[in-house]
Amino acid sequence: MEQDILNTYEQASKNAGDEAARYKKLANTYSLLRLGVFALMVFAIYLTITLESFVVLTAAFVVLLAAFAWLVARQGEYERQRNYYLNLQTVNRNETDSITSGANLYNNGDQYNNDKHFYTSDLDIFGPSSLYQLVNRAATSTGNYKLAMWLKSPTNKATVLQRQAAVREISTNGDWKMETQALLLFANGEEPDRLTNLFKFLHLPLGMSGEKGLSKYAAIAPWLLAAAIIVTLFYPVAKGIAVLIALVNLGVVFSKAAYIRKADVVADKIGKTLGNYAAAFSKIESQSWSAELNIGLAQKLKANQTSTNIKELSKLINKLNYHLNMIVGVILNAFLLWDIRQIIAIENWKRANCEYVEEAFDVIAEFEALISLSSLATNYPTWAYPNIVESDGYTLTATNIAHPLIRTNPVANDYELNNSFSIDIITGSNMAGKSTFLRTIGINTVLALAGATVYATAMRVSVIRVVTYMRIKDSLNESTSTFKAELDRLQMLLAAVENEDHVFFLIDEMLRGTNSVDKYLGSKAVIEQLISKKGVGMVATHDLQIARLEDTYPKYVRNYYFDIQVQEGEMLFDYKLKHGECKTFNASLLLKRIGINF
Structure with missing residues (x-):
């Protein structure tokens, strides 16, 4: 029986590796295409300066920027798929290692050891070669903590029975279990305070002065500049107006640079992270559950459309990061006040959604603890439910x-x-x-x-x-x-x-x-x-x-x-x-x- 389980993990690992190689090849292809489009953007700017014509820049902005954004999106998706399958390969190999040698890539829980606890030290609950090392499949710091608390103290009968039913259901859905682990593996070994900092960011208003007025101006600014460029096509002497509007837009963005940098400090680190969490939330929401505990946890996410909203925030933060490319950032801010738009959108998201975010991440933590316990039922099917x-x-x-x-x-x-x-x-x-x-x-x-x-x-x-x-x-x-x-x-x-x-x-x-x-x-x-x-x-x-x-x-x-x-x-x-x-x-x-x- 053990060999059959090992063979299943080994075949899943091979299939995941093959898929990862395929997506890596696609990502590399789109990376080269993206570089080509960027070179064309630079050339378009050169022609605009040489010919003193905004026509070239307008055409480049409409066509090349759209092409660049599409290529970035496609490359990013292929890279996400490659990373996902690499993670899927890793978690399957980890199960093989756990069964054959007791090794585990996840935290061994040594930080939870306490010689004065009623039993954890004497029973080898935490630390190297411990029960926690055998069981743990939690990548997030909150998931690690949740599992540790379950092992440190007993609960009531009703809760134990609910967990048993949830563990039994997860253990019989092996593909879902491994895929969810793969989606969350990015968090393994991350700084313990990463989520704490995220919660602080979401609960703390940026407090940007003049936000309402800026929001209104950002809505009409692109139309003003577009109108000025169109007028310039017919009356070249009016090109100074278009240049002035573009410079005013850049000046408005620059005047709020301190707020943008403040948001960047957190946003630069959590954009991709939130995207990964959104995929994990969606994985939980889309699964059809029958165990009472699993249904209740998933419902907490569905009630607030968690995966959709977290994905939206991830996109907003990633859009803000477009300015990290200097040329693209200048163009976007000159035409669209890009950074201002994203900052305001992020603040609006925080106001609408920050209250339920911590509860949503606690759902992830609880599922990670349940997945961890289910690893025993999956890997050792002769063990009994007490x-x-x-x-x-x-x-x-x-x-x-x-x-x-x-x-x-x-x-x-x-x-x-x-x-x-x-x-x-x-x-x-x-x-x-x-x-x-x-x-x-x-x-x-x-x-x-x-x-x-x-x-x-x-x-x-x-x-x-x-x-x-x-x-x-x-x-x-x-x-x-x-x-x-x-x-x-x-x-x-x-x-x-x-x-x-x-x-x-x-x-x-x-x-x-x-x-x-x-x-x-x-x-x-x-x-x-x-x-x-x-x-x-x-x-x-x-x-x-x-x-x-x-x-x-x-x-x-x-x-x-x-x-x-x-x-x-x-x-x-x-x-x-x-x-x-x-x-x-x-x-x-x-x-x-x-x-x-x-």
Whole structure:
């Protein structure tokens, strides 16, 4: 099955590469034609000066400028198509890389890591080789943030079920998913504040003085100059009037140069960007959706004709950029007060549309998060959609559950906690699989409550809040010893059990930073306090005495273990969870292997 999925991506990548090559050839052809038209414009200006006749310039303006604009538009379209297919090729190759090696061209989410978060550091949610690196397909900064928030905290059952339905629908529309990723790939790695600056630009009026009067003059200026040129054809002595009008027009534009530069600072960077976003908005709007969440998100865009309006703004900004070509800019401003027209049009657009723009980009972010989760369902079709249940107690049952970040021969286990309250003590040898099993349960629960599929044949889980105590580190910057760091983490865990709803804790070897007697007594006291608070979770430990708590609390404590088989001095691990307590440990064997006998 995996090979079939890889073959699909490889064929799609090849097809996209072929299309990109075709459009590149077309774009190059039109680029040469555009250069030829520009040369003719320069020659027309030379003839106008030499012959002292505006007839040549008028004809050149009408014919050559129209031809130039058409060629620019066609070349731009071919370049957009080439870039789109190159991006489509890239995202398909990225899926192949993700499946075969775990590589991912998208952000790994390291900026969202926080050692003091309830679980993200201990469960490898963010950073290199993390869950976020496996899942993320968000190119925009807002999409990255949205996905991170979904993985950092659980939501309610209704929202999880809505996301599941949306993810299921997107995963069955593979072409739409990959095409949307290709349309948004331009944003991957862009400055995080790019959209923030765009929103500021759209909400901040330019405040150009005399805007109403300029708008009226810009409407009649081309007709005045055209009339003057026509009069000049019959009365050559009147050519000074035409020149004067052209100079007045240029002077008006120059008088507003400060406002034009102010708009240029932002506009020069976002024209093409907005065009790319417009295509993504259109992709969402035009798709026929059936999942409730997808329908609602698309409707937010359709209600405001988002793709059409964003495309209009993109065109206005790109038109403003015409003045970057000095000769074209002079001609356009002399005849049409071009820059003034575009600035006023942009300001009118902002007044009419700025209020809903941020909501529209949040729709993009949410779809990117859903696309990211759907990548798991697409690439790993044997993974299951978990059943989100409501129960008075805690429910977390799984069949053949394995760790999604273990790429080579992961071992699956079954686990059952069905509408009850209990603490599971897990004992076992070093390297037998205790810590990995805790992380397996934790990371799949995070996926389940984000709305994704999980690495299991089946899973049932109630809405719980995972809290971990695993990788306890000292901190030189904070003058914190390992033991002090452990106490801080325990305090956080106990406070969470006391104050948060449905906390499910995962504790891996408590109080490692103290002596064995205090370690046992302290661990026992913590677990008994958790029992008194009706805490629920798992505790992995090497200390067999902790397993004796089952004798004291037979209705609350359950014992499990991972064992080791020793055959001819060799240690064999099966990494399978079993009921009861461990009887075989391997520390002495490991020490003997490095030359320490006792």
